[in-house]
Amino acid sequence: MPSIPLWNGSVSSCASNLLARVPMSSTTQLCLGSAFLGVFSHQAVYIRGEWHLRAPRLVQGYSLVAAAIFGVQCRLGTDVVTSLARTGLIAGSYAAALFSSIIIYRRFFHRLRHFPGPPIASLTKFWHVWKSRNGQNHLLLEQLHEKYGPVIRTGPEELTIIDPAVMPAVDGFRSECTKAVWYDMLHPTTALNTTRDKPAHDARRRIWDRGFSPKALAAYEGRVQEYAVVLSSRIDELARQGARVNVTDWFYWFTLDVMGEFAFGRSFDMLRDEEWHYAVQLLRKAMSLVGPFSPVPWLAQIGFKLLPGMIYVRDWFAMVKFCRGRMDERIQMKGDKPDVAHWLIQASLEQNSLQQDIDWLTGDALTLIIAGSDTMAATLVLMFYELARTPYHQELLLSEFRGINIADRHRLQYCAHLNACLNETMRLHPTLMTGGYRQAPPQGITIGNTYIPGNTTIVSPRYSLGRLETSYEQATEWIPERWTTRPELVKDNRGFSPFALGRYNCVGKTVAMSEMRYITALLVTRFEVFFAPGETGQRLFEDLRDQFTASPGRLELQFRRRE
Numbered sequence: 228m229p230s231i232p233l234w235n236g237s238v239s240s241c242a243s244n245l246l247a248r249v250p251m252s253s254t255t256q257l258c259l260g261s262a263f264l265g266v267f268s269h270q271a272v273y274i275r276g277e278w279h280l281r282a283p284r285l286v287q288g289y290s291l292v293a294a295a296i297f298g299v300q301c302r303l304g305t306d307v308v309t310s311l312a313r314t315g316l317i318a319g320s321y322a323a324a325l326f327s328s329i330i331i332y333r334r335f336f337h338r339l340r341h342f343p344g345p346p347i348a349s350l351t352k353f354w355h356v357w358k359s360r361n362g363q364n365h366l367l368l369e370q371l372h373e374k375y376g377p378v379i380r381t382g383p384e385e386l387t388i389i390d391p392a393v394m395p396a397v398d399g400f401r402s403e404c405t406k407a408v409w410y411d412m413l414h415p416t417t418a419l420n421t422t423r424d425k426p427a428h429d430a431r432r433r434i435w436d437r438g439f440s441p442k443a444l445a446a447y448e449g450r451v452q453e454y455a456v457v458l459s460s461r462i463d464e465l466a467r468q469g470a471r472v473n474v475t476d477w478f479y480w481f482t483l484d485v486m487g488e489f490a491f492g493r494s495f496d497m498l499r500d501e502e503w504h505y506a507v508q509l510l511r512k513a514m515s516l517v518g519p520f521s522p523v524p525w526l527a528q529i530g531f532k533l534l535p536g537m538i539y540v541r542d543w544f545a546m547v548k549f550c551r552g553r554m555d556e557r558i559q560m561k562g563d564k565p566d567v568a569h570w571l572i573q574a575s576l577e578q579n580s581l582q583q584d585i586d587w588l589t590g591d592a593l594t595l596i597i598a599g600s601d602t603m604a605a606t607l608v609l610m611f612y613e614l615a616r617t618p619y620h621q622e623l624l625l626s627e628f629r630g631i632n633i634a635d636r637h638r639l640q641y642c643a644h645l646n647a648c649l650n651e652t653m654r655l656h657p658t659l660m661t662g663g664y665r666q667a668p669p670q671g672i673t674i675g676n677t678y679i680p681g682n683t684t685i686v687s688p689r690y691s692l693g694r695l696e697t698s699y700e701q702a703t704e705w706i707p708e709r710w711t712t713r714p715e716l717v718k719d720n721r722g723f724s725p726f727a728l729g730r731y732n733c734v735g736k737t738v739a740m741s742e743m744r745y746i747t748a749l750l751v752t753r754f755e756v757f758f759a760p761g762e763t764g765q766r767l768f769e770d771l772r773d774q775f776t777a778s779p780g781r782l783e784l785q786f787r788r789r790e
């Protein structure tokens with residue numbers, strides 16, 4: 228995109244000459260000129276292309292221009308108050324004209340103008356920031372679905388599509404969709420998951436795939452099991468005391484410790500210390516902003532670039548610094564530990580680019596920690612909530628595990644009811660509830676019978692897709708048998724894609740399934756699980772936050788050792 232010079236010396240002297248020549252009474256003329264510029268800049272410049280990454284520069288540029296207009300007036304002898312007022316008028320005229328032009332265009336001329344949705348959503352994403360300020364975007368989209376149907380305009384450039392055809396259309400192997408602007412939210416952090424450019428993503432993905440090959444997975448297995456056994460023995464101690472177990476914390480500590488091992492060859496030691504590591508706390512604080520600010524990645528960019536000291540932004544940078552330090556340590560580590568970082572570092576060494584790749588390595592380590600822990604922990608919490616409510620399913624699982632070696636992941640992967648419990652949890656309580664935004668290719672795309680114009684952001688919320696009565700019988704109930712003995716309860720499974728499809732699918736799917744199967748088998752064979760007195764699961768759902776990955780509320784269970 229061409230960039231417009233917002234400020235330089237020649238503009239300054241030009242403005243100075245101009246103001247010197249015109250009488251001050253011509254403020255009206257200046258305001259009109261400014262308004263004209265506002266409309267012109269929208270129609271000629273901003274109407275095309277993406278601007279979110281340039282938002283910080285634009286803020287700086289406009290501030291400079293406003294300061295220059297003010298400065299020139301003061302130099303011409305106008306008093307400060309009048310200069311300020313006049314600058315406000317000129318800047319206000321520009322802004323009013325610019326935003327009026329944007330609003331009229333978005334409402335009446337935009338290519339998405341015919342799609343239903345809240346009228347204000349077609350004008351600005353700020354309505355979405357406001358509506359999802361409590362981090363429960365998944366519920367908001369459900370309400371909109373009820374009111375407006377399967378295709379909803381949820382933003383000036385955005386459609387939310389709650390139709391099972393959306394998943395194969397946007398993520399299928401032949402799909403030409405790309406990752407949407409949301410993935411630039413954390414720019415300039417570079418990482419596999421946030422790479423929007425297809426060739427660059429594919430190249431990085433090939434490196435990651437080496438870290439998840441069958442040979443690599445076999446090497447991680449033992450280490451994951453060690454952590455699972457530690458978790459189980461901690462729970463055992465609590466069970467002996469008859470204590471309540473906040474499984475939300477324990478499952479997070481378990482998955483985060485494992486991901487620390489994968490990313491840095493060193494855990495966060497949370498299972499051992501029984502408390503949150505400070506770096507993980509920083510990460511979680513920073514991540515809590517992802518939910519409300521997801522609709523406006525440009526605002527996040529302004530925060531990152533112009534307000535690095537602001538609370539939450541500061542936490543994010545502190546976490547990145549921590550990861551960078553741990554990655555430096557990991558690079559220096561002797562020995563050949565089987566972890567994911569090994570493969571990423573090895574690729575950089577082979578290309579002789581270790582120093583240049585340090586940002587990639589840090590960003591990828593962060594991705595691994597977030598993508599690998601939040602998803603698994605939330606799935607486990609939600610599945611144990613369902614199991615605690617239904618002892619019958621614990622018994623079914625127990626009989627499935629009888630006589631088999633649960634430490635053998637190949638054997639566990641054929642446990643039909645275990646797989647069904649996991650699938651059913653990921654259908655009803657997906658851990659990427661609304662996340663995974665895609666962008667339609669320039670020529671557009673047809674989903675079901677609906678043509679989606681080019682470059683539209685497409686949101687396909689798994690939370691709503693998993694609850695469609697047109698796809699599932701008794702859609703809001705947790706019935707694992709729908710994936711085994713009662714297939715008639717699944718009418719259309721195209722929307723079921725917990726790990727995504729195609730080029731952007733989950734690289735950690737096999738490790739995730741294997742880890743979740745093992746920990747479930749270990750806990751169910753050792754303990755009976757039930758709600759702690761007074762626990763209903765209400766807090767779990769009331770405090771459940773949609774911040775790209777799901778962040779569930781507290782759940783207190785009790786465990787009783789099986790004889």
Ligand code: HEM
Pocket residue numbers: 419420421432489594595598599600602603606653658659662663664724725726727730731732733734735736738739
């Ligand atoms: C219950 C467990 C998990 C679920 C439901 C899950 C789901 C997903 C989904 C839906 C995506 C696509 C995200 C997008 O469109 O932006 C994804 C991507 C990804 N996942 Fe997972 N995931 C899980 C566990 C894991 C684990 C254990 C790891 C690592 C060990 C992992 C690493 C990744 C990475 C690196 C990506 C980015 C892939 C790419 O962009 O090429 N995930 N995951």
